[in-house]
Amino acid sequence: xxxxxxxxxxxxxxxxxxxxxxxxxxxxxxxxxxxxxxxxxxxxxxxxxxxxxxxxxxxxxxxxxxxxxxxxxxxxxxxxxxxxxxxxxxxxxxxxxxxxxxxxxxxxxxxxxxxxxxxxxxxxxxxxxxxxxxxxxxxxxxxxxxxxxxxxxxxxxxxxxxxxxxxxxxxxxxxxxxxxxxxxxxxxxxxxxxxxxxxxxxxxxxxxxxxxxxxxxxxxxxxxxxxxxxxxxxxxxxxxxxxxxxxxxxxxxxxxxxxxxxxxxxxxxxxxxxxxxxxxxxxxxxxxxxxxxxxxxxxxxxxxxxxxxxxxxxxxxxxxxxxxxxxxxxxxxxxxxxxxxxxxxxxxxxxxxxxxxxxxxxxxxxxxxxxxxxxxxxxxxxxxxxxxxxxxxxxxxxxxxxxxxxxxxxxxxxxxxxxxxxxxxxxxxxxxxxxxxxxxxxxxxxxxxxxxxxxxxxxxxxxxxxxxxxxxxxxxxxxxxxx
Amino acid sequence: xxxxxxxxxxxxxxxxxxxxxxxxxxxxxxxxxxxxxxxxxxxxxxxxxxxxxxxxxxxxxxxxxxxxxxxxxxxxxxxxxxxxxxxxxxxxxxxxxxxxxxxxxxxxxxxxxxxxxxxxxxxxxxxxxxxxxxxxxxxxxxxxxxxxxxxxxxxxxxxxxxxxxxxxxxxxxxxxxxxxxxxxxxxxxxxxxxxxxxxxxxxxxxxxxxxxxxxxxxxxxxxxxxxxxxxxxxxxxxxxxxxxxxxxxxxxxxxxxxxxxxxxxxxxxxxxxxxxxxxxxxxxxxxxxxxxxxxxxxxxxxxxxxxxxxxxxxxxxxxxxxxxxxxxxxxxxxxxxxxxxxxxxxxxxxxxxxxxxxxxxxxxxxxxxxxxxxxxxxxxxxxxxxxxxxxxxxxxxxxxxxxxxxx
Numbered sequence: 001x002x003x004x005x006x007x008x009x010x011x012x013x014x015x016x017x018x019x020x021x022x023x024x025x026x027x028x029x030x031x032x033x034x035x036x037x038x039x040x041x042x043x044x045x046x047x048x049x050x051x052x053x054x055x056x057x058x059x060x061x062x063x064x065x066x067x068x069x070x071x072x073x074x075x076x077x078x079x080x081x082x083x084x085x086x087x088x089x090x091x092x093x094x095x096x097x098x099x100x101x102x103x104x105x106x107x108x109x110x111x112x113x114x115x116x117x118x119x120x121x122x123x124x125x126x127x128x129x130x131x132x133x134x135x136x137x138x139x140x141x142x143x144x145x146x147x148x149x150x151x152x153x154x155x156x157x158x159x160x161x162x163x164x165x166x167x168x169x170x171x172x173x174x175x176x177x178x179x180x181x182x183x184x185x186x187x188x189x190x191x192x193x194x195x196x197x198x199x200x201x202x203x204x205x206x207x208x209x210x211x212x213x214x215x216x217x218x219x220x221x222x223x224x225x226x227x228x229x230x231x232x233x234x235x236x237x238x239x240x241x242x243x244x245x246x247x248x249x250x251x252x253x254x255x256x257x258x259x260x261x262x263x264x265x266x267x268x269x270x271x272x273x274x275x276x277x278x279x280x281x282x283x284x285x286x287x288x289x290x291x292x293x294x295x296x297x298x299x300x301x302x303x304x305x306x307x308x309x310x311x312x313x314x315x316x317x318x319x320x321x322x323x324x325x326x327x328x329x330x331x332x333x334x335x336x337x338x339x340x341x342x343x344x345x346x347x348x349x350x351x352x353x354x355x356x357x358x359x360x361x362x363x364x365x366x367x368x369x370x371x372x373x374x375x376x377x378x379x380x381x382x383x384x385x386x387x388x389x390x391x392x393x394x395x396x397x398x399x400x401x402x403x404x405x406x407x408x409x410x411x412x413x414x415x416x417x418x419x420x421x422x423x424x425x426x427x428x429x430x431x432x433x434x435x436x437x438x439x440x441x442x443x444x445x446x447x448x449x450x451x452x453x454x455x456x457x458x459x460x461x462x463x464x465x466x467x468x469x470x471x472x473x474x475x476x477x478x479x480x481x482x483x
Numbered sequence: 484x485x486x487x488x489x490x491x492x493x494x495x496x497x498x499x500x501x502x503x504x505x506x507x508x509x510x511x512x513x514x515x516x517x518x519x520x521x522x523x524x525x526x527x528x529x530x531x532x533x534x535x536x537x538x539x540x541x542x543x544x545x546x547x548x549x550x551x552x553x554x555x556x557x558x559x560x561x562x563x564x565x566x567x568x569x570x571x572x573x574x575x576x577x578x579x580x581x582x583x584x585x586x587x588x589x590x591x592x593x594x595x596x597x598x599x600x601x602x603x604x605x606x607x608x609x610x611x612x613x614x615x616x617x618x619x620x621x622x623x624x625x626x627x628x629x630x631x632x633x634x635x636x637x638x639x640x641x642x643x644x645x646x647x648x649x650x651x652x653x654x655x656x657x658x659x660x661x662x663x664x665x666x667x668x669x670x671x672x673x674x675x676x677x678x679x680x681x682x683x684x685x686x687x688x689x690x691x692x693x694x695x696x697x698x699x700x701x702x703x704x705x706x707x708x709x710x711x712x713x714x715x716x717x718x719x720x721x722x723x724x725x726x727x728x729x730x731x732x733x734x735x736x737x738x739x740x741x742x743x744x745x746x747x748x749x750x751x752x753x754x755x756x757x758x759x760x761x762x763x764x765x766x767x768x769x770x771x772x773x774x775x776x777x778x779x780x781x782x783x784x785x786x787x788x789x790x791x792x793x794x795x796x797x798x799x800x801x802x803x804x805x806x807x808x809x810x811x812x813x814x815x816x817x818x819x820x821x822x823x824x825x826x827x828x829x830x831x832x833x834x835x836x837x838x839x840x841x842x843x844x845x846x847x848x849x850x851x852x853x854x855x856x857x858x859x860x861x862x863x864x865x866x867x868x869x870x871x872x873x874x875x876x877x878x879x880x881x882x883x884x885x886x887x888x889x890x
Contacts (some may be wrong), residue, residue: 038882042556059812114787115692115812116692116789117658117787117788118692119787120603138692139694151682161641163635163637167634167635169882171608172635172637175608175612188863190861190863190864191865194838195787195815195838196786196787196838196840197814198598198600198785199840200785200840200842201868202648202862202867202868202871203598203647203649204610204654204864204867204868205644206611206641206643206645207640207642207645210637211639211640217877218765229694230694248547249545250546251545253544253665254544255530255544256665256666256668257665258664258665295734299733299734299737301734302734307795328601354631354633355545355633356633357546358545383635386632387546387633387634397738398626419631421631422632422633423638424638425636425638426635426636426637427527427635428637430637434638441631442628442638442639443626443627445626446627446629447639449621449625449627449875450640450642452874453640453645453871453874454871455874456867457867457870468639483664
C-alpha cells in the first residue's frame with residue numbers, strides 16, 4: 001500500500017523501556033501492555049492493510065488515570081494515539097511506532113440515565129449498541145447506528161462523528177451528544193455541556209466531535225436518548241436501473257415523507273448480501289431500496305402504501321413489504337452485514353463519499369467506469385436519503401498491484417464525489433486513508449485554519465499525528481504553528 | 484454610531500474590511516441589526532452589514548438543502564420553503580421584538596451566528612444541527628469555506644459547529660447552506676389548564692417519553708399566559724401547558740387521542756387545530772409573551788428540563804420573576820425587574836446550584852457593560868475560546884468583547 005507514515009522518533013524508541021516502566025508505575029502493571037504479542041492486537045484497526053506496532057498500550061479505567069498518562073506523555077513529548085474498539089475504516093486508530101496507544105475500552109459503564117431529561121451519561125468505552133440496550137427496557141434508544149455498532153465504542157463514534165443507516169431522520173453523532181468530559185494532552189480535564197440542550201460560549205463540544213482524536217480524549221459523554229416509535233417496518237423496492245431507484249428516492253422525499261432510513265444496494269451488493277442473510281432481496285433487480293418507516297401499525301401501513309404508490313411510477317420490479325419482525329430483522333441483517341458478507345468473497349476497500357442525490361446516476365456510472373479501468377469489481381451500498389455512498393472495491397490483498405489499483409480507484413472515486421458537490425467522507429473520517437486527498441476539498445488557507453485549531457488544543461501535535469492532513473503540510477506543525 | 488458599510492459580495496466585504504485591518508481598528512458585524520442590543524457593548528469604529536448580500540442561490544427540495552447569501556432575510560427563506568411545503572425545522576426564535584428591535588427582520592446568517600432555535604429544538608435539534616456549510620470572512624480578511632451541501636460530512640474538523648453560536652466574533656458569515664425539512668401536513672396542540680409550574684414541567688417531560696413525536700412543549704404560568712394574543716388558547720387567570728403534535732392528518736388525530744389517554748392524570752386537554760396552533764407557536768417564536776419593556780430585563784436560562792422550576796423558585800426568593808418554560812422546562816425565559824445588575828448574581832447562583840447557564844438577553848446598555856451577559860466560562864474553556872479567537876481573528880477585529888471581554 002502506498003501511504004507513508006511519519007518517520008518514528010529514534011530518541012523515543014531508544015527510551016521505550018524507560019517509558020514502559022514509567023507507564024506501569026503510573027497506571028499499574030495490569031493496565032499496560034508492553035509485550036510483543038499483546039501489542040500486536042493493537043497494531044491495526046478496520047483499515048487492515050496498514051499496521052504499526054505501538055511502543056506500548058495503556059488501558060486506564062478512570063478519567064483521572066487517562067489524565068495522568070497524558071500529563072506524563074506531554075511532559076516527555078511522547079505521541080499518543082487514542083483508541084476505542086479499533087474499528088475505524090480509515091486508519092484513524094492506526095498506531096505509530098513511537099506512540100503510546102491509550103485505549104478507553106475498560107471505561108464502559110453507564111453512569112446515569114435520566115428519562116425525563118432524555119439523557120444518558122456514559123463512559124466513552126461503552127459500545128454504541130450497549131447504550132441502546134441500557135435504555136431499551138423503557139422503550140428508548142441511542143440514535144446513531146453505525147454498522148459496527150455491536151463492537152465500536154462511543155469514544156470512536158465521537159472522534160469520527162459517526163453516522164449510520166438511520167441518520168436521515170435522527171442525525172449523526174454530533175446531533176445526539178449534549179456534553180462530554182475531555183482530557184487534554186496536558187492532562188487538564190475539560191467539562192463541556194451537560195443535560196441541558198445547548199452549551200454556553202463557543203461550541204467546543206461541536207468542534208471536539210469529529211476531531212479524530214486530535215484534540216483530546218473523551219472519557220465521558222452525555223448523550224441524548226430518544227423514545228422509540230411504536231413500531232417500525234421496512235419494505236423492499238427493486239428497480240431495473242439505479243436511475244429509477246434514485247428518482248424514486250427523490251419522489252418520496254418530495255411528497256413530504258421522511259422515512260427513518262432509505263438504503264440503496266446495487267446488483268453485486270444484493271447478490272452477496274442475499275446469499276449471506278437470505279433476507280428475501282429480489283435477485284432480478286439492478287437496484288434495491290430498503291425503505292423503513294415508523295409509527296403505529298396503522299400509520300406504518302398507511303405510509304408504506306403511500307410509498308408503494310409513489311414507487312409505482314418508476315416501474316419497480318419488486319414491491320415487498322416486510323411480513324413481520326422476523327423478516328424485518330433479516331432485511332436489516334442483510335444490509336448491516338453487507339461489509340462482512342462481501343469480505344467473505346473478496347478483500348475489499350470500503351469508500352465513504354457523500355454526493356448530492358441528484359447526481360447519483362452519473363456518479364454510479366463514473367464509479368463503474370473507474371473500477372473497470374483499473375480492472376476491479378465494485379459493489380455499491382448507499383445511504384440514499386442523505387447521499388452517503390459506500391462503494392466497496394473488490395481486490396486481492398495477495399496481489400500488490402491489485403491493492404494499489406484499488407487505492408488509486410478509491411482516490412478517483414472520492415475526487416469524483418467532491419467534483420459533483422459532495423465530500424470525501426460522510427461518516428468514516430479522514431484518518432490516514434483520505435489524508436492526502438484533503439487538498440481536493442479544501443484550499444491551503446482552509447487547511448491552515450484547521451491545523452491552527454488543532455494547535456489550540458494540542459500545541460505540540462502529540463495527539464494522533466500523521467492523520468487528517470497531508471503530511472507535507474504538517475512538517476512544521478507543533479513547532480511554528482503553535483497558537 | 485458610525486455609518487453602516489454594506490457589502491454586496493464576500494469579495495466586497497473583504498475589501499471594505501481591509502482598511503480597518505490595516506489600521507487594526509475593530510468593526511461591529513451585523514445582518515439587519517435586529518439583535519444589536521444583545522451582548523456586551525462594544526467599542527468599534529464602523530459597522531459592517533451583510534444585509535445587502537441576499538439571495539437564495541441553491542434550493543433542492545428533494546435533497547432537503549438550501550444555500551443562501553448571509554444577508555438574506557429569514558422571511559424570504561421561509562417563504563421560499565413554504566412554497567414547497569418545507570420549513571426550517573428548528574423554527575428560529577426572533578429575538579428582535581423582545582430586545583427592542585423590529586419583528587421579522589433578521590437575516591439567515593444571524594440565525595446561525597446566534598444558534599437561535601425555537602420550540603421544535605426539543606424534538607429535532609438546534610440551528611447548529613441544521614447548518615451544513617458556510618462561507619465566511621475571518622478577522623484576517625481571508626475568505627474560507629467549511630462543511631458543504633451534503634447532510635453527512637466528516638471531512639476535516641467541524642468548523643460549522645465551531646462558528647455557529649459565536650455571535651460574529653470569529654467570522655462574518657457571507658453564505659450559509661442548511662438542511663430543510665418537509666412542513667407537517669397537520670398540527671394539533673393539546674392544551675392543559677391550571678397546572679402549577681412543577682407539574683406542568685412533569686407533564687411536558689412525560690409527553691416527551693411517549694412514542695408520539697411531540698414537537699413542542701411549553702408551559703406558561705398564569706400571568707404570562709394572560710399576555711397571549713390569542714383568545715382561543717388564553718384562559719384568563721389560568722396557566723397553560725401546551726403540547727404540539729405534527730404529522731399527516733390521520734396520524735395527528737390518532738396521536739392526539741393516544742396522548743390524551745396516556746396523560747389523563749393531568750386533566751382533560753383542549754385540542755386546538757392547525758390554524759390556531761400555528762398562530763400560537765408562531766407567536767411564541769417571536770416571544771410575544773415577553774414583549775419589550777424598559778422596566779424589566781430578560782434572561783434566557785438553559786438547564787436540565789426537570790430543573791427548570793427549581794431554577795425559577797431560587798430566583799424568586801430574591802426578586803419577582805415572570806417566566807415561560809420551553810423545551811419541556813429546559814429553556815426558561817425569565818423577566819425580572821430592571822436593576823443595576825439585572826439580578827445577575829442571583830440568576831447565576833441559581834444556575835450554579837441546579838446546572839445550566841444563563842444569558843442576559845435584554846437590559847440597558849449600562850447593565851450589559853457592568854455584568855457578564857453570556858455565562859462566564861471555566862478558566863480552561865476560556866483559554867481554549869481565546870485560542871480559537873486568535874486563530875480566526877488574532878487582532879480582535881470582529882465584534883470584540885461582544886460575548887466576553889477578552890474574545
